[in-house]
Amino acid sequence: MTWTLQLPLAYGLAWALVHFLWLGALIALLLAATLPLLHAAQTRYASACAAMTAMAAAFVAAWAWSMPQVIAHAMPQASGVASTGAITQPVGLIAASSAFENALPWVVTLWAAGALTIGLYHLGGWISVRRIRRVGVCTAPPDWQDRLSRLASRMGVSQRLVLLESSLANGPMVVGLLRPAILFPVGLLSGLPVSQLEAILLHELAHVRRFDYLVNLIQTVVESLLFYHPAVWWVSRLMRMERENCCDDAVVAVRRDVGEYVAALVTLEERRCFGQEPAPAATGGILMNRIRRLLRQPEEPRAAAGLILSMGLLLGAFCVIAVAQQAEGGAQAAEQNRAPSPQAEWLNKDVVYIIADEERAAFERLQTDEERDRFVEQFWERCDPTPGTTKNELKDEHYRRIEYAVKRWTASVPGWKTDRGRVYILYGPPDEIESHPSGGTMKILNFSSAAPFSVWRYRRIEGIGEDVWALFEDKDRTGDYPLNRELVARKLE
Amino acid sequence: MPARKSATPQPTNAELDILTVLWSRGPSTVREVHEIVVERKPTQYTTVLKVLQIMAEKGLVRRDEKQRAHRYRASRPREWTQRQLAGDLLQRAFEGSTKNLMLGALSAHKASKQELEEMRRMLDEYEENER
Numbered sequence: 001m002t003w004t005l006q007l008p009l010a011y012g013l014a015w016a017l018v019h020f021l022w023l024g025a026l027i028a029l030l031l032a033a034t035l036p037l038l039h040a041a042q043t044r045y046a047s048a049c050a051a052m053t054a055m056a057a058a059f060v061a062a063w064a065w066s067m068p069q070v071i072a073h074a075m076p077q078a079s080g081v082a083s084t085g086a087i088t089q090p091v092g093l094i095a096a097s098s099a100f101e102n103a104l105p106w107v108v109t110l111w112a113a114g115a116l117t118i119g120l121y122h123l124g125g126w127i128s129v130r131r132i133r134r135v136g137v138c139t140a141p142p143d144w145q146d147r148l149s150r151l152a153s154r155m156g157v158s159q160r161l162v163l164l165e166s167s168l169a170n171g172p173m174v175v176g177l178l179r180p181a182i183l184f185p186v187g188l189l190s191g192l193p194v195s196q197l198e199a200i201l202l203h204e205l206a207h208v209r210r211f212d213y214l215v216n217l218i219q220t221v222v223e224s225l226l227f228y229h230p231a232v233w234w235v236s237r238l239m240r241m242e243r244e245n246c247c248d249d250a251v252v253a254v255r256r257d258v259g260e261y262v263a264a265l266v267t268l269e270e271r272r273c274f275g276q277e278p279a280p281a282a283t284g285g286i287l288m289n290r291i292r293r294l295l296r297q298p299e300e301p302r303a304a305a306g307l308i309l310s311m312g313l314l315l316g317a318f319c320v321i322a323v324a325q326q327a328e329g330g331a332q333a334a335e336q337n338r339a340p341s342p343q344a345e346w347l348n349k350d351v352v353y354i355i356a357d358e359e360r361a362a363f364e365r366l367q368t369d370e371e372r373d374r375f376v377e378q379f380w381e382r383c384d385p386t387p388g389t390t391k392n393e394l395k396d397e398h399y400r401r402i403e404y405a406v407k408r409w410t411a412s413v414p415g416w417k418t419d420r421g422r423v424y425i426l427y428g429p430p431d432e433i434e435s436h437p438s439g440g441t442m443k444i445l446n447f448s449s450a451a452p453f454s455v456w457r458y459r460r461i462e463g464i465g466e467d468v469w470a471l472f473e474d475k476d477r478t479g480d481y482p483l484n485r486e487l488v489a490r491k492l493e
Numbered sequence: 494m495p496a497r498k499s500a501t502p503q504p505t506n507a508e509l510d511i512l513t514v515l516w517s518r519g520p521s522t523v524r525e526v527h528e529i530v531v532e533r534k535p536t537q538y539t540t541v542l543k544v545l546q547i548m549a550e551k552g553l554v555r556r557d558e559k560q561r562a563h564r565y566r567a568s569r570p571r572e573w574t575q576r577q578l579a580g581d582l583l584q585r586a587f588e589g590s591t592k593n594l595m596l597g598a599l600s601a602h603k604a605s606k607q608e609l610e611e612m613r614r615m616l617d618e619y620e621e622n623e624r
Contacts, residue, residue: 106606136509138517167513167571186516187571259620266612288608295619 012067014104017111018058018317020064023058025314026029027051028231031238042243046086048239049215055232056222101411101479102437102452111228118224132183133175136167144189148182151198154254155205163201165189171268172200174207177214185271196264199251203261206250212243230313244290252294262294343372350402351379353426401425411479419483420472423456430456430470442471451475453484498560502551507544510534512553520557520566 031051038044139145139164148163162177165186173183182204189197207213219239226232251261269287347355347363355363359379366372384392405421406414415421424430434442434455441448442455453473461465472481504512514529515521527541545565547555557564 135506136513137533138510138514138529140517164512165517167509167516186513189517259616259623262612262616262619266609266616269612270609288612291612291615295615 010108011104012065013062013111015066016063017107017228019062019321020055020059020226021317022314022321023062024055024229024231024318027054027058028234029314031235038212040052041242041249045246048235048242051221051235052219052232053240055226055235059226084174105435105437115225118227122220122224129175132166132168133181137164137181137183138186139163140165140184140189142309147198148201149254151201152205152208155202155209156381157205157209159208161205161208162326171271172204174204176215177217180213182208186234188271191263191271195257195260196267199255199257199261199264200268202251203247204253206247206251209250210243210246212247216240216243235484241289247292248290258294261471262291265291276313288389341369343369343376346372346376350399354398355379355424395427398425401428409479409481413480418480419452420456420481423470423483427458427461432457445469445471447471447484449473449475451477452481454481502553504548504553508548508553509547511544512571513539514564515554515567516571520564522562522564527564561566 028051031047034047035044038047073182110332140148140481144163148161152159152161161258162181163178164181164183165188166183167186169183169185171185172188174180176181182201184197184200192200219236223232223236248261252258265287324444347360363372363375366375380392380395383394387390401417401424402421405416405418405424408424409415409420411418411420416425434457436442436449436454437452439448439450439452442453445455447453453471456470456472458468458470461468473480473484473486502508510530510533511526514526518525518529523538523542523545524546527536527538528543530536549556549565552568554565555568557566
């Protein structure tokens with residue numbers, strides 16, 4: 001399987017998927033803690049919507065945050081010394097750990113497969129709903145259209161609506177985003193008392209007034225993308241449930257007769273033969289609880305399985321991330337214990353791969369920090385491709401590479417010290433990368449290994465030649481991927 | 494292959510539209526059917542007539558020839574066709590996606606028989622108290 005670091009989006013996505021495990025669980029827990037304080041269906045629904053939005057936002061934020069930064073941080077202009085500080089800082093959420101890194105392509109692949117499957121499923125559902133809207137329908141008799149517009153104005157719906165009788169719908173439903181239609185199974189109009197039918201119509205009208213069709217579509221998209229998290233299922237289920245409760249309340253607010261309405265709901269459920277989502281239906285949701293609620297009967301304790309699972313995942317994810325961060329933290333602590341001076345760090349880290357021997361010797365001869373600072377400044381000025389401008393493109397790119405290497409390859413040693421880091425800092429991003437996170441064979445180089453390895457190809461490197469290949473093999477499985485010496489910069493015909 | 498007597502063929506979309514009208518309004522003349530169909534789709538009177546004749550041949554509708562204007566009525570109750578179509582519809586909608594069953598169960602959370610009985614009981618209890 002191929003995994004290239006030229007795909008910062010995918011790399012960020014993988015980390016966002018991992019981090020969402022605890023982010024999602026955290027949001028769900030917050031919601032679960034808030035819910036017992038809220039009693040009105042409207043506020044409960046609003047909180048569930050807010051939680052769903054927060055989940056989507058958290059995921060996007062985690063994605064943005066985990067993306068390797070392509071543009072270097074703005075470097076302080078005045079002194080080259082201070083700029084090094086920006087690089088040793090912890091790189092956001094990214095706690096690079098080799099075992100994790102190797103699993104990341106799989107995380108993305110599995111997620112994509114799951115999201116695609118669920119997306120297709122919902123697409124199928126959506127197509128079938130559209131078909132139900134168009135096929136096997138006829139407009140209901142005119143007296144019912146009049147009744148509908150009368151009820152619509154009582155419910156405060158200004159949109160033009162049509163009542164259709166349908167052979168395919170097996171329960172009353174609202175379909176359509178711009179020109180919504182209310183569908184009643186054909187025959188229902190003559191099968192139930194008019195007062196009950198009006199109550200059902202009011203329920204559907206409440207869905208129209210509240211834009212539930214649109215919200216449900218958006219909800220379904222979010223749910224399909226974050227399908228792997230039980231907390232999302234839980235919040236989504238809660239939204240669906242409270243949405244129906246809200247509509248129930250709206251019906252009861254307009255017509256005081258609860259008994260009539262409940263009788264209508266029960267009769268509808270008895271007549272139903274198949275269930276169809278994702279059109280919000282009067283029979284949708286957990287009918288039993290809705291009826292209990294309407295009749296003010298004590299509700300059964302709700303299943304908290306999703307919540308418990310979320311908490312488990314939360315803890316699990318915390319542990320994994322803590323371990324990963326400890327690995328990185330340890331490496332950083334070791335670095336900090338030595339507490340090098342900024343000038344020494346400049347020599348031994350920032351420019352270690354690019355400084356010439358004579359320059360190094362000259363730098364080491366300097367006596368004071370002021371002299372060294374001036375040296376650093378002059379060093380960068382000498383290689384500025386556009387002297388006279390405030391920007392030094394070469395320097396910016398160099399620091400970007402260092403930062404990238406730290407983010408990307410820090411395992412047992414900081415990323416910039418690894419061979420991959422060194423090659424990257426010296427020669428920039430390769431033209432091609434082929435990764436074998438679980439070993440394999442690379443025919444063109446006549447190489448095979450059970451250990452993870454990664455092959456880079458540069459089309460051309462100044463001073464070395466054309467078509468240069470570098471093979472990094474993680475022989476000791478430390479995640480450091482040392483360069484396989486035999487193959488370094490070998491020119492292939 | 495000879496068609497079995499019980500197997501009334503699946504109606505096409507146009508036929509289903511007309512069946513829906515017949516189920517909704519009861520036995521109707523071609524003109525009456527046409528008036529309602531045309532509200533949703535521009536359709537020629539002769540087209541409706543032709544479709545109804547084909548449907549009569551297929552056995553989807555019966556023609557009552559006692560009056561001067563022939564009246565058509567659906568030969569099957571709507572529930573029967575609805576059940577047939579619903580099964581077929583699900584198959585068609587999720588063609589190409591093999592993993593639908595997992596979520597199909599979720600969307601079909603219909604109340605169980607016991608639940609329905611419980612609901613009825615609660616409703617009766619409520620109405621007793623209200624009286």
